[in-house]
Amino acid sequence: AKADSTTLRGAHIYPATYVQSGVIYEKWAEEISAESDGEIKVNIVHGGALLGVKDHVDGIASGLVDTVSFYPIYFPGEFRVEGALTNITDVWSAETASLQSIGAIHAQLHSEFEVFQQEYAKRNMRMLVPLPVDPYVVACAEPVKDLADLKGRKMRSFGRYFPILQEHMGVEPISVPSSEAYGALSSGLIDCIYTTPSFIYSNKFHEVAPYVFIPGTEQARPQALCTAVIAMNSNSYDKLSDAHKKIVDDVSERMIVVAGEMMTTVYNDSLAQLEEATGNKIVHMTEADFADWRSNTPNLLDQAAEDLEKEGYPGAEIITRYKELVANYTN
Amino acid sequence: MDPEILQILLIVLAIGAALLVASVPVGVVLAVASTIGFYLVTGSFGAATSLLQSTSFDVTSSLPYLVIPMFILMGLIASSTGIVKDLFDAAYKLVGRVSGGVAIATCLASAGFGAVTGSSMSATAAMGKIALPELRRYKYDLKLSAGAIAASGTFAMIIPPSLVLVFYGIVAQESIGKLLVAGLVPGGITVVVYSLQMYVRARIRPELAPRGPAFPMREVVVANVRAAPFLLVLATLIGGLLAGIWTPTEASAGGVAVVLLIGVLKKSVTLRGVLEAGKDTMVTTAAVFLLVIGSILFGKFLAFSGVTQAVVDVIISADLPPLVFFACLIVFYIVLGTFLEAISIIALTVPLMLPITQQLGWDPIWFGIVLVKLIEIGAMTPPVGLNLYTLKGVAPDVPIKTIVTGCVPFWLCDIALLFLLYAIPEIVLILPRLVS
Amino acid sequence: MSNRISSIIDAVCSGLCRAGGLVLLASMIMICVDILFRNLGSPLIGILEIVSVMFCAACFMSFGETHRVGRDIRVDIIRGHLRGRPKRIVDAFSAALLCGLFALIGFYAAIKGIDAYRDGEFLGGRLLIPSAIPWLAMALGGFVVVLAAARTTILNLLHFIRPAD
Numbered sequence A: 001a002k003a004d005s006t007t008l009r010g011a012h013i014y015p016a017t018y019v020q021s022g023v024i025y026e027k028w029a030e031e032i033s034a035e036s037d038g039e040i041k042v043n044i045v046h047g048g049a050l051l052g053v054k055d056h057v058d059g060i061a062s063g064l065v066d067t068v069s070f071y072p073i074y075f076p077g078e079f080r081v082e083g084a085l086t087n088i089t090d091v092w093s094a095e096t097a098s099l100q101s102i103g104a105i106h107a108q109l110h111s112e113f114e115v116f117q118q119e120y121a122k123r124n125m126r127m128l129v130p131l132p133v134d135p136y137v138v139a140c141a142e143p144v145k146d147l148a149d150l151k152g153r154k155m156r157s158f159g160r161y162f163p164i165l166q167e168h169m170g171v172e173p174i175s176v177p178s179s180e181a182y183g184a185l186s187s188g189l190i191d192c193i194y195t196t197p198s199f200i201y202s203n204k205f206h207e208v209a210p211y212v213f214i215p216g217t218e219q220a221r222p223q224a225l226c227t228a229v230i231a232m233n234s235n236s237y238d239k240l241s242d243a244h245k246k247i248v249d250d251v252s253e254r255m256i257v258v259a260g261e262m263m264t265t266v267y268n269d270s271l272a273q274l275e276e277a278t279g280n281k282i283v284h285m286t287e288a289d290f291a292d293w294r295s296n297t298p299n300l301l302d303q304a305a306e307d308l309e310k311e312g313y314p315g316a317e318i319i320t321r322y323k324e325l326v327a328n329y330t331n
Numbered sequence B: 001m002d003p004e005i006l007q008i009l010l011i012v013l014a015i016g017a018a019l020l021v022a023s024v025p026v027g028v029v030l031a032v033a034s035t036i037g038f039y040l041v042t043g044s045f046g047a048a049t050s051l052l053q054s055t056s057f058d059v060t061s062s063l064p065y066l067v068i069p070m071f072i073l074m075g076l077i078a079s080s081t082g083i084v085k086d087l088f089d090a091a092y093k094l095v096g097r098v099s100g101g102v103a104i105a106t107c108l109a110s111a112g113f114g115a116v117t118g119s120s121m122s123a124t125a126a127m128g129k130i131a132l133p134e135l136r137r138y139k140y141d142l143k144l145s146a147g148a149i150a151a152s153g154t155f156a157m158i159i160p161p162s163l164v165l166v167f168y169g170i171v172a173q174e175s176i177g178k179l180l181v182a183g184l185v186p187g188g189i190t191v192v193v194y195s196l197q198m199y200v201r202a203r204i205r206p207e208l209a210p211r212g213p214a215f216p217m218r219e220v221v222v223a224n225v226r227a228a229p230f231l232l233v234l235a236t237l238i239g240g241l242l243a244g245i246w247t248p249t250e251a252s253a254g255g256v257a258v259v260l261l262i263g264v265l266k267k268s269v270t271l272r273g274v275l276e277a278g279k280d281t282m283v284t285t286a287a288v289f290l291l292v293i294g295s296i297l298f299g300k301f302l303a304f305s306g307v308t309q310a311v312v313d314v315i316i317s318a319d320l321p322p323l324v325f326f327a328c329l330i331v332f333y334i335v336l337g338t339f340l341e342a343i344s345i346i347a348l349t350v351p352l353m354l355p356i357t358q359q360l361g362w363d364p365i366w367f368g369i370v371l372v373k374l375i376e377i378g379a380m381t382p383p384v385g386l387n388l389y390t391l392k393g394v395a396p397d398v399p400i401k402t403i404v405t406g407c408v409p410f411w412l413c414d415i416a417l418l419f420l421l422y423a424i425p426e427i428v429l430i431l432p433r434l435v436s
Numbered sequence C: 001m002s003n004r005i006s007s008i009i010d011a012v013c014s015g016l017c018r019a020g021g022l023v024l025l026a027s028m029i030m031i032c033v034d035i036l037f038r039n040l041g042s043p044l045i046g047i048l049e050i051v052s053v054m055f056c057a058a059c060f061m062s063f064g065e066t067h068r069v070g071r072d073i074r075v076d077i078i079r080g081h082l083r084g085r086p087k088r089i090v091d092a093f094s095a096a097l098l099c100g101l102f103a104l105i106g107f108y109a110a111i112k113g114i115d116a117y118r119d120g121e122f123l124g125g126r127l128l129i130p131s132a133i134p135w136l137a138m139a140l141g142g143f144v145v146v147l148a149a150a151r152t153t154i155l156n157l158l159h160f161i162r163p164a165d
Ligand code: NA
Pocket: B113, B114, B115, B116, B117, B118, B119, B155, B156, B157, B158, B159, B160, B161, B162
């Protein structure tokens, strides 16, 4: 072994094939290893075998693992700001940032607002790479040609803000544990799901919900912030030599761009795969429907700002800055 | 594999074995052994103990596990309403003359529960509460009865609905629809083989399953009409599932409501009785869940140690002929199944195994079914079989030795079946091919 | 150990478990209401969020009683043959381990619960259920197991030193 060699332990709650938090995480690990001439190695246990949805914060906070692909979307009550913004799709602004920019915006907000870092610091965590998810779409058991078709259908829902967005599509939000979603679609307990094309394809939901409906006129709009991030235990980071810290930081920064590109590809590829596997054409929302939907739905970004203010966070300031950053990136 | 880690692993296994023999509760054994393991690897007490409370929270707040107490409660209330007794009266009068008849009926009822739930432990718990007292009433051998219940509980994984097959589909990127139908024929064959096995044993040694007298046709018919309520409960649960009225988790709560309703109509339940049943259920549930928590922690430690990966590497690099490789897989998975629950096994091994099985030309759907059967076998293999201990949890007066030895004949049947599936993969693949 | 303390432990274990049974029955009813309303076309959001917290609490309210009535699942091959002092020491040892395990679980859960209460943290979902509820329920349940298991350990050790039988 070399004089300055380190092995970092990592964990991932989903199978290794999940691009957002698995493939990109492995790529990040590989690049760090390559950049350090093999001095840093990252061993990742995938598939929830080591850490699962409910315990991956405890695992990284305690230093049982050194790195993790962490999902703030599942901890809205502990990672308040991120947790809120990852559960919102901005359909109200005239334009939204592309997947490539979402990661950069996420990182920028982190660096500008202390509250983001404090929430991580409280759990001994350091945010390294925001990982955007491909945009949420609708998949149903029966064909959907427009918004009117969705009326009264039962759609799987979760979180604080999604149900509101879904209700204004005209559907009835239903909670079903994700492990039972496939069965619920096949038995007709629910009619539709609202999730990402890559999640639909990798969980085989298209076998029971083969009609994909995009809630947008072209591409579906992405989540306001990244649902997952690559994070590191702060002590593990501090223990690295200065040279190694620089490698981790540099690779992480580069990965923000790479992740955006990969997820854009994943979105397009997954839709193509879904079209091929089901033989059904993907249907987009009409301009008129989209206009109706966004004008009927209360602006959840403003709602989140208000909710955060009530909880003692600078919600208004963050959301204003968020909108500014989005405007910068779309121009 | 790092020799230091291997050393730690051996220490952990030795401590686990010692504690197990010292009669420490199995869940505690697994939790303590894995915590020591985490400590030896990380050198940090905080890191080693960090998962104790989160895993406990994860298990006890996870809705799919709610099926276990609901089914226990349903079994308790159903027994107190008399509908279970009616069911077994009918079975006795109908097939009591057949060697092993009532045990075979139990096996079929388990398959019925398997069509409602994907959790072997919940099916075992329900049948332990429902069928064991009845089999004892008809003086069936305790080993035979316990074996039949613990082994038949495993049908739940292979007969749809099955969370395990769904999870395999996601990890292996195979059609979940095909996997679910692929389980039907092997599941059905297992039911038949188990039944035949019990029939033959009871023929050879009639004292295992005392045969009943012949009953007049009229009495048989009357008894079967009286058994209708219980069959109606099962039919309601399965029907509600297929019709999209409830999910498997909800169905278990629906089942409790249905048997309560029957009890109220028959005026055979009292409020006091229901409250007592609630408490009784929680005592058993807590015992079983401590086991699940320990098992999950231990699985996390094995994943952490990297031992599974190392063993898989050894098996793969040995470049064995297919049949020998298959035999190695059987041993490997049964050993894993001994400690771990199904989801951890799949998450840990399938990504490593799939490429090699595909090189051998094995169909991934076939492999999924074989894997689930192996996991089922693991669940009834000592030292740590989740089904064995679940039955022990609901029937504390039955010695674990009786349950384990009772499972042996079923265990052997399953191994034989595996080789049958190996020789004739079409048994698994015929339905999925018809579907597509 | 005074009989007074001992009978208090008995009452707490048994009472909590009885309450746990009630919570289980209540969650059964809530799930049925959820099923009913969904099938009538007006689904209720969040019932399952409440049920999962109730379920967690019910389990932790029952671990103590399970130990008290001797229903822990264990390999009984050797213990079944033991009598007198060897049995006492084996039982004292396993109860001590159980006690230690739940002391850790309860301690960490209490810390998390107090933290969550102080910071107003909540669980994911629509209802924003305070995370302090399940954590403090776990802490309470863990504490009761510690009491019951400690008693088992102490009584067995006392009998080991001064066998009464
Ligand atoms: Na099943």
